[in-house]
Amino acid sequence: GKLASTAISVLGRLGNVKAAKRVFDRARLNGMGGNVFAFSALISAYGRSGRCKEALEMFECMKAEGCKPNLITYNALIDACSKGGMPDIARSLFSDMQQSGLEPDKITFNSLMGAYGRAGQWQEAESVFHLMGLSGLCQDLHSYNTLIDAFCKGGQLALAERLLDTMTSSGVQPNVITYSSIIDGYAKSGKEEEALATFSKMREIMKRSPGIHPDSVCFNTMLDMYGKAGRIEEAMAVRSEMESAGLGTDLVSFNALIDMMGKAGRPREAARLFEQMQRQGHHPNVLTWSALIGGFARSGFHTEAMKYFQEFKQAGLQPDVVLYSLLIDVHGKHGLVQEAMGLLKEMVANGIPPNVVTYNSLIDAYGRMGQVERAVTTMDEMKSKGLTPNAVTFNCVIDAFGKEGRAEEALQMAHRMREEGQSPD
RNA sequence: AAGAAUUCGUCGACUGAA
DSSP states (O other): OHHHHHHHHHHHHTTOHHHHHHHHHHHHHTTSOOSHHHHHHHHHHHHHTTOHHHHHHHHHHHHHTTOOOOHHHHHHHHHHHHHTTOHHHHHHHHHHHHHTTOOOOHHHHHHHHHHHHHTTOHHHHHHHHHHHHHTTOOOOHHHHHHHHHHHHHTTOHHHHHHHHHHHHHTTOOOOHHHHHHHHHHHHHTTOHHHHHHHHHHHHHHHHHSTTOOOOHHHHHHHHHHHHHTTOHHHHHHHHHHHHHTTOOOOHHHHHHHHHHHHHTTOHHHHHHHHHHHHHTTOOOOHHHHHHHHHHHHHTTOHHHHHHHHHHHHHTTOOOOHHHHHHHHHHHHHTTOHHHHHHHHHHHHHTTOOOOHHHHHHHHHHHHHTTOHHHHHHHHHHHHHTTOOOOHHHHHHHHHHHHHTTOHHHHHHHHHHHHHTTOOOO
């Protein structure tokens, strides 16, 4: 009973949903599983791995079994929707729970705010923050951090800075997470100097409060920022600092470094880091491999890239949409459309449904080859699969017409783009 | 009064005279 919910929770945290579900099922067979605790833990486990649909199914399932969801169940489910990028469902659950007589608590508000923040809807996040105050709940450190992060993700750095001041004067002390969010916000807006200034400021403040230091997430944020900006020297310097701080280069640091080298057209350096990390006992994950493979593929070393892809599969790891889309894209860009189609078949056969990005890469490939008609059919095909073309899709098709000198049709496509709710820019 | 479940920051994919 109690042991089962704890086990489900721990497995969920480790990212092993399969095992969590097994424990859940077994506990239920033994007649000690079907309680709120187990259901909530499982819903949370699904949420953590981004499987919001399954979380919602479990929720329906528990209700059907007559197990009444409580505050924590709702919180877990709202968080699952948040992580799954479905803020609107999160919001309707927020209403539902009140209908059933449950009072939202701080965690409920924070989770809902996070749902909007992740989705880039910082205005909504802000209004939840205020609603929280109006409901008589006092915003805590999580609330401030969540809203600051929402502002940062929405590129509203001035608002983030202002809220940082507000929280301090309200007696809530910012922590590493607060500063990391802001640093990342600057990093993603291409404001490296501001990010660095925030980083330094944080270290100054932390010097005065013993026991608190920038952690690896914070360093990795800086590291990746320099990597993305192609400032290799500085990225390396961050790595050294991390090591002298006793944090070491962790999996995320290596992934960022490998990506940096790959994008800088230095895939051999990336491969060196790849070896190095393993010597240090790190197990490469899908992100590591994608960065590595992408580096080789973008530089035109397809054979190398595919060799690593084989190795990846032999290592028993499952390729995902991103990895397949990456491979499809680089093959398409180099005019290897047959190979790209082969990969598409393979992914479908492996039960990985292509998404908008996958299709965009194919459409782009046809466009580059001057096969506008095929580009258009591919767009229709994606629609028939229930996928909605986005701005990138339309841009690719418009560009394809443009390249062929078919300005009329390019314009028509731009019109359709508006009709279908995408704004051309 | 209980060994149970819930909230914050970092890494990989697509378009553009960028």
